Amino acid sequence: MKSYPYQNPSRATWAEDYSFLNNDINNDEGLAFNKSYLKVKDLNLYIHKAHILKNVNLEIPDKKVTCIIGPSGCGKSTLLKTFNRLIDDTEGIKYEGSILVDDTDIFDKKTEITDIRKKMGLLSQRPCPLPMSIYDNIAFGCKMHGERNRKKLNQIVEEQLKAVGLWEEVKNRLHAPASKLSIGQQQRLCLARGLAVEPEFILADEATSALDPISSKHIEELFVKLKQDYTIILVTHTLRQALRIADHVIFMYLGEVIEAGSADEIFNNPKQELTRKYLEGAFS
Amino acid sequence: MSSNSSYRILKNKIAGGLMFSITVFSVLLVVLIGLGLYLKSVPIFEHNSFWHLIKSSEWRPGNNQFGFLPFIAGTLWITLIAVILALPIALLSALFLTEFSKSYLKKWVFTALDILAGIPSVVYGVWGTLFIVPWISEKLAPHFVEYSTGYTVLAGGIVLGVMILPLLISLFVEIFSAVPREFRDASLSLGATKWQTSKHVILRKTFPGILAAVALALSRAFGETIAVLMVCGNLPLLPHSLFDSCYPLPALIANNYGEMLSVPLYESALMLAAFLLFIVVFIFNASSRAVIYRIERKFK
Ligand SMILES: Nc1ncnc2c1ncn2[C@@H]1O[C@H](COP(=O)(O)OP(=O)(O)OP(=O)(O)O)[C@@H](O)[C@H]1O
Ligand SMILES: [Mg+2]
Numbered sequence: 001m002k003s004y005p006y007q008n009p010s011r012a013t014w015a016e017d018y019s020f021l022n023n024d025i026n027n028d029e030g031l032a033f034n035k036s037y038l039k040v041k042d043l044n045l046y047i048h049k050a051h052i053l054k055n056v057n058l059e060i061p062d063k064k065v066t067c068i069i070g071p072s073g074c075g076k077s078t079l080l081k082t083f084n085r086l087i088d089d090t091e092g093i094k095y096e097g098s099i100l101v102d103d104t105d106i107f108d109k110k111t112e113i114t115d116i117r118k119k120m121g122l123l124s125q126r127p128c129p130l131p132m133s134i135y136d137n138i139a140f141g142c143k144m145h146g147e148r149n150r151k152k153l154n155q156i157v158e159e160q161l162k163a164v165g166l167w168e169e170v171k172n173r174l175h176a177p178a179s180k181l182s183i184g185q186q187q188r189l190c191l192a193r194g195l196a197v198e199p200e201f202i203l204a205d206e207a208t209s210a211l212d213p214i215s216s217k218h219i220e221e222l223f224v225k226l227k228q229d230y231t232i233i234l235v236t237h238t239l240r241q242a243l244r245i246a247d248h249v250i251f252m253y254l255g256e257v258i259e260a261g262s263a264d265e266i267f268n269n270p271k272q273e274l275t276r277k278y279l280e281g282a283f284s
Numbered sequence: 285m286s287s288n289s290s291y292r293i294l295k296n297k298i299a300g301g302l303m304f305s306i307t308v309f310s311v312l313l314v315v316l317i318g319l320g321l322y323l324k325s326v327p328i329f330e331h332n333s334f335w336h337l338i339k340s341s342e343w344r345p346g347n348n349q350f351g352f353l354p355f356i357a358g359t360l361w362i363t364l365i366a367v368i369l370a371l372p373i374a375l376l377s378a379l380f381l382t383e384f385s386k387s388y389l390k391k392w393v394f395t396a397l398d399i400l401a402g403i404p405s406v407v408y409g410v411w412g413t414l415f416i417v418p419w420i421s422e423k424l425a426p427h428f429v430e431y432s433t434g435y436t437v438l439a440g441g442i443v444l445g446v447m448i449l450p451l452l453i454s455l456f457v458e459i460f461s462a463v464p465r466e467f468r469d470a471s472l473s474l475g476a477t478k479w480q481t482s483k484h485v486i487l488r489k490t491f492p493g494i495l496a497a498v499a500l501a502l503s504r505a506f507g508e509t510i511a512v513l514m515v516c517g518n519l520p521l522l523p524h525s526l527f528d529s530c531y532p533l534p535a536l537i538a539n540n541y542g543e544m545l546s547v548p549l550y551e552s553a554l555m556l557a558a559f560l561l562f563i564v565v566f567i568f569n570a571s572s573r574a575v576i577y578r579i580e581r582k583f584k
Pocket of ligand 1: 047
């Protein structure tokens with residue numbers, strides 16, 4: 001078994017019980033940006049007159065777990081919702097700059113908004129199963145994109161439920177309402193639902209904060225497993241969680257990106273005074 | 285200290301008891317009204333069986349013949365048409381307002397709806413007489429029947445539909461707005477369009493609520509009197525098409541209450557009309573509650 005990669009002993013102890021997470025197959029490559037699918041350039045975002053995101057420039061590495069950390073109200077959720085343009089429905093929204101996904105600007109008038117969203121699975125803080133059966137929840141996205149073939153849908157549902165380890169638990173009640181599941185199960189269901197439309201990214205906004213420790217661990221394990229195939233961006237308030245699973249960390253403060261870099265750098269050797277203070281728990 | 289606390293508890297008990305009796309009283313009031321109407325209509329049962337009264341369409345008060353079928357049919361027809369016309373319009377407008385439009389537009393439309401809802405029903409009646417009745421008589425009916433006065437089931441349905449529209453729209457907007465943002469986010473972030481989200485998530489989630497709103501609007505529509513009375517012709521005959529006149533129960537009561545004393549059983553007959561209306565609304569509400577309850581359990 002590999003040892004935990006971070007040198008700082010005081011921080012490494014945070015992650016004690018999570019040795020399972022060290023099966024990270026990509027670890028040896030380090031954090032080289034072999035590909036970076038998502039690039040944010042000079043993003044400024046206003047809601048009414050308030051300047052929420054200030055001159056954000058970012059690159060999110062492909063097939064890695066990127067954690068966005070920062071104090072409450074610094075714009076983490078807003079940034080995440082900008083990635084799939086869910087923010088568009090906010091009253092008084094205005095943005096400038098560009099976000100490039102696969103070299104297409106998502107703000108471009110020609111870009112179809114549903115295509116962008118299909119690429120970005122969103123996992124919210126509280127699981128939100130749609131008012132339908134477990135089966136229909138998973139099949140929903142595919143149906144909306146025009147998939148009608150029953151066999152294909154059955155296959156997708158089974159595959160995705162297996163991917164999140166829910167299949168054994170629910171295979172006998174696929175047609176029961178999804179809201180009957182436990183909260184932890186619901187969150188895995190929501191993850192599976194997002195995966196079913198074959199996204200390239202998984203955006204998770206404090207996706208474990210409403211869950212019990214076991215379910216929360218379950219989701220974390222899933223993220224680590226899923227990064228083989230997906231680029232994962234998560235907002236978290238739990239520094240321990242970031243430390244456990246992040247490959248790349250972005251620290252935000254009052255709408256600005258203060259520092260971004262590999263988890264190793266940010267946690268053990270932050271360049272900015274503000275980052276260091278935040279990590280030491282001076283403010284939250 | 286302890287006396288203070290026992291005083292608080294006493295007060296709590298009194299308040300609870302008082303509120304309970306007031307609640308019981310308001311429920312009792314409804315029962316009493318129903319009972320009063322029933323007792324007043326008893327004399328008519330001495331000559332006719334209840335079923336005969338409901339099934340017969342002979343209405344000749346002079347001959348002591350009281351067949352209520354035309355009135356019941358008229359009421360049901362008009363209400364049904366009103367809902368069929370108003371429901372899709374109200375659903376689509378409400379979906380537009382909550383899911384598609386900007387909030388300033390919502391404000392404007394709401395002001396307009398409030399005004400519409402506040403217009404006295406006699407004004408709707410006048411509007412119906414001046415515009416809908418001639419339109420049906422001259423433009424629409426000739427395509428379907430040889431002759432129609434325009435004072436028809438259809439006119440009543442249209443006027444009533446317009447009248448319940450503001451109520452339905454504001455109920456629906458309220459219901460749709462109560463759906464948490466997360467449901468929309470979940471659906472939209474899977475790449476569903478707004479329309480797909482409205483159709484498959486919002487409407488589905490709010491289905492029990494929509495039924496409840498329709499039930500409320502229907503109960504309102506059953507009892508609407510003046511406007512309908514002005515446009516539906518008031519002939520005590522069983523309507524056979526949308527272009528026949530009809531005579532709803534509330535109109536019967538309103539039109540005849542003054543002159544009923546000349547025929548001994550007339551008063552009793554009108555009371556029965558009121559009682560029937562009462563029962564229709566009651567049964568309707570009770571059954572829709574039951575349906576909604578079952579659906580809610582299934583959807584939760
Ligand atoms: N709809 C809105 N209207 C006005 N201001 C908003 C709106 N949504 C967010 N904001 C503001 O934008 C800023 C960033 O909010 P955001 O939700 O992105 O913060 P956050 O970093 O996710 O905070 P938390 O960690 O508490 O979730 C906050 O100051 C907030 O008040
Ligand atoms: Mg947030």
